[in-house]
Amino acid sequence: MMGRKVMAIRISSAPAQEHGGARGKRRPVFATLALSAALSACAVGPNYQKPVAPSAGNPTLSESTAVGVAPTPLPDKWWQLFDDPNVDRLVEKALGNNTDLRVAAANLQRARAALSEARAGRLPTGDASASYARTRIPGNQLTQGGNIPGAGTITSITTDQWTAGYDASYEVDLFGGVTRSIQAARADTQAAQAQVDAARVSVAAETARAYASACSFADQAAVARETARLESNTLDLTRRLFNGGRGTRRDVDQVSVLVEQANAQVPVLEAERRASLYALAVLTGDPPEQVDTAAAACTRVPQVNAPLPVGDGHALIARRPDVRTAERKLAGDVARVGVATADLYPSIKLLGSVNLGASSIGDIGKPSSFGFSFGPLISWNFPFNGAARARVHQAEATAKGSLASFDGAVLTALQETEQALARLGGAVQREQALRRAVTASDDAARLSRVRFDAGADSFLQLLDADRDRANNRAALAQAAADRADAQVSVFKALGGGWEQAPPIVDKSPTGN
Numbered sequence: 001m002m003g004r005k006v007m008a009i010r011i012s013s014a015p016a017q018e019h020g021g022a023r024g025k026r027r028p029v030f031a032t033l034a035l036s037a038a039l040s041a042c043a044v045g046p047n048y049q050k051p052v053a054p055s056a057g058n059p060t061l062s063e064s065t066a067v068g069v070a071p072t073p074l075p076d077k078w079w080q081l082f083d084d085p086n087v088d089r090l091v092e093k094a095l096g097n098n099t100d101l102r103v104a105a106a107n108l109q110r111a112r113a114a115l116s117e118a119r120a121g122r123l124p125t126g127d128a129s130a131s132y133a134r135t136r137i138p139g140n141q142l143t144q145g146g147n148i149p150g151a152g153t154i155t156s157i158t159t160d161q162w163t164a165g166y167d168a169s170y171e172v173d174l175f176g177g178v179t180r181s182i183q184a185a186r187a188d189t190q191a192a193q194a195q196v197d198a199a200r201v202s203v204a205a206e207t208a209r210a211y212a213s214a215c216s217f218a219d220q221a222a223v224a225r226e227t228a229r230l231e232s233n234t235l236d237l238t239r240r241l242f243n244g245g246r247g248t249r250r251d252v253d254q255v256s257v258l259v260e261q262a263n264a265q266v267p268v269l270e271a272e273r274r275a276s277l278y279a280l281a282v283l284t285g286d287p288p289e290q291v292d293t294a295a296a297a298c299t300r301v302p303q304v305n306a307p308l309p310v311g312d313g314h315a316l317i318a319r320r321p322d323v324r325t326a327e328r329k330l331a332g333d334v335a336r337v338g339v340a341t342a343d344l345y346p347s348i349k350l351l352g353s354v355n356l357g358a359s360s361i362g363d364i365g366k367p368s369s370f371g372f373s374f375g376p377l378i379s380w381n382f383p384f385n386g387a388a389r390a391r392v393h394q395a396e397a398t399a400k401g402s403l404a405s406f407d408g409a410v411l412t413a414l415q416e417t418e419q420a421l422a423r424l425g426g427a428v429q430r431e432q433a434l435r436r437a438v439t440a441s442d443d444a445a446r447l448s449r450v451r452f453d454a455g456a457d458s459f460l461q462l463l464d465a466d467r468d469r470a471n472n473r474a475a476l477a478q479a480a481a482d483r484a485d486a487q488v489s490v491f492k493a494l495g496g497g498w499e500q501a502p503p504i505v506d507k508s509p510t511g512n
Contacts, residue, residue, distance in 0.1 A: 043176025044345065045338020048183070048331050051403060053323075053410045059313030061414070063421035068428040069490070070307035073315065076499040078491045079208050081309075082302040086294050087208055090284060094207040095200055096502045097285025104192075104199040105504045111185075111192035118185035121178040124170040132361075133161045162364055165355030169377075172350065177342030180335045187332030191325050197498035198321035203283065204501075205492035208302075209485060210280040215298040216481030217273035221266050222299055223477045227470040228262035234466055235259050238459070251459050258467060265474070285505075301480045304487050308424070310494060316417055317410060320495035326409035330402040337395040343388050346380040413495070420493040424486040431479040438476050441469040 053059060064071045075081070079091045095101065136158045173179055235255040241247040277296055278288040286292075317323055352374040356364050363369055381388060448465035451457035491497070 042174070043179045043338060043342075045176070045180055045341040046334055048334040050327065051330065051406055053317055054407050059317055059410070059414055061310065061313050061316065061417060061421070063418050063425070064310055064312065066421050067425040068307055068487075069310050069421055069424065071312060072309040073311045074309050074319070074491075074494050074496045076496060078494070078496050079204060081304045081306070082208070083304075084302040086292075086298065087211055087302055090211055090280065090292065090295065091204050091207050091497075092502060094203050094284045095504075097505050098199075098203045098283060099285060101196070101199050101203055101504050102507065104196040105506070108189070108192040108196050111189040115182070115185040115189045118178075118182045121171065121181060122173070124168050126166060126168040128166045130164040131161075132163075135159050135161065160359050161357065162359070162361045163355060163357040164364065165353060167353040168351070170350045172348040172376075174348055175342045175345040177339055177347070180338030180342060183335035184332045184339065187328045187335060191328035191332065194321045194324040194328060196504075197501075198325060198495075200498040200501045201321060201492060201495050204497040205488050207280065207283045208491075209488045210276050210283055211295055211298070212302055212484040212488065213481070214273050214276035214280060214295055216301045216477070216484060217269050217276060218299045219301055219480065220474065220477040221269035221273065223473050224262050224265040224269060227473060228259055228266070231255065231259040231262055231466060231470065234462070241459075247459060251463075254463060258463075258470065262470065301484045303480070303484050308487060308490055310417070310421065310490065313414065316413060316494060320409075320413045321498060322495070323406070323409045323413055326402070326406040330399065330406050333395065333399040333402045337392065337399055340388070340392040340395040343381060343391065346378055349377045349379075351375060351377050413493075417490075417493040420486065420490040424483075424490050427479065427483040427486040431476070431483050434472060434476040434479045438469075438472045441465070441472040445469040 061071075063069070077088075079087050136156055138156050171178065235252070238247055238252050238255045242249065242252050274291075277291045280292060280295055281288050281290050284292070311319075352372070354370075354372045356369045357371065358364050358366070358369040445465040445468070448457050448462045452459065452462040
């Protein structure tokens with residue numbers, strides 16, 4: 001690294017006879033080990049403390065008593081509240097086969113491998129080696145300087161050298177750099193697990209939404225066909241009246257417009273139904289053309305008819321995977337402040353090596369071929385240029401940003417839930433009002449036809465009654481779809497569905 005200054009001190013033990021025997025040799029080694037053990041528990045940098053969520057740690061849901069909801073705990077498999085076996089089957093299939101979930105699961109495996117790598121920093125490392133060299137020294141190099149009398153007759157010297165050795169090193173975690181690295185990797189693994197859970201929440205919700213969408217478009221198409229049938233009956237009546245001299249061509253044309261308007265809605269709604277089925281197939285891990293036959297036959301929008309259980313704010317914050325992801329990322333970034341801080345202090349490695357060397361392979365293993373070395377290596381990166389301290393400040397700034405992200409995740413969770421609950425309440429009330437409107441418009445259309453047949457109402461009044469009935473039926477079908485969509489949005493905002501999810505299918509590109 002440019003601009004990096006290193007002071008390295010290698011301490012190696014000398015032969016026993018030069019330092020008062022084996023006793024004098026062991027004293028500095030044992031002293032180093034004892035000092036390292038005493039200081040290895042020290043870890044520089046801040047210790048992580050779980051932050052208090054916004055709202056003074058007391059989050060509430062003001063919409064928990066709104067129309068269509070109840071403050072009871074959310075069940076783990078919320079999709080079972082729709083009481084539709086197709087919803088249960090499709091969501092379970094998607095939770096095991098969805099490609100986004102497979103990506104999240106692979107990221108989790110990578111994070112776990114990185115944690116194993118960080119933990120390996122607590123273990124010694126070693127390298128084994130073996131070599132053979134045949135060396136030839138020319139005679140003119142041997143006689144340079146006249147050091148060997150009569151060496152003019154020497155042409156060369158050839159030697160063999162066989163060596164085998166093992167080098168080992170162990171880093172003493174003097175200031176906690178390895179410890180903080182393990183803490184950061186563990187937090188990253190937990191964040192990756194939370195991201196898998198977040199993907200499960202999204203996949204479950206989008207699968208239920210796609211199925212409900214396919215059913216609702218089929219329902220709306222059926223309403224459009226029924227409306228077209230009723231308008232066709234009115235058209236037949238209008239034509240008979242016109243042929244009998246009681247109507248005009250304008251009356252026939254006006255009813256024809258209503259019939260064609262209803263007919264024009266059918267292909268659009270059918271196209272949207274097929275599009276929802278294609279999306280549902282991909283969500284469950286199938287090619288788009290493999291449309292689920294049961295979903296294709298659905299004509300009734302799945303809905304939860306009882307009030308939705310939403311729990312409270314505390315349960316919401318604890319359950320939402322995105323909040324857990326943000327909190328674990330914060331923990332990892334705080335630990336990385338300690339990693340950067342540890343670089344400001346010296347590091348100690350215990351080094352040792354054993355080697356065997358001889359000019360003949362038969363002499364390998366004899367006492368004369370044995371050699372070894374052992375001792376600590378102290379290294380210190382002096383931050384003369386401020387780069388190490390700058391890295392500490394960078395890590396601290398990253399941790400501050402992660403804290404802000406955590407606060408934002410909590411507020412976003414509360415916001416999304418409140419918005420979803422408010423929209424659900426509006427959707428429920430709208431559907432109830434439109435259901436009453438359909439009942440009233442059906443009665444009005446029936447009475448208008450009776451009065452028209454009796455000559456009490458004009459054709460224009462009959463036409464208006466039929467138009468109102470068609471519009472209210474179409475609006476009710478759309479309202480039922482909106483209500484189902486709003487219910488799914490509430491479940492998605494609540495962040496449940498990952499607790500008892502089935503295992504994700506594991507596919508490897510290498511076949512392992």
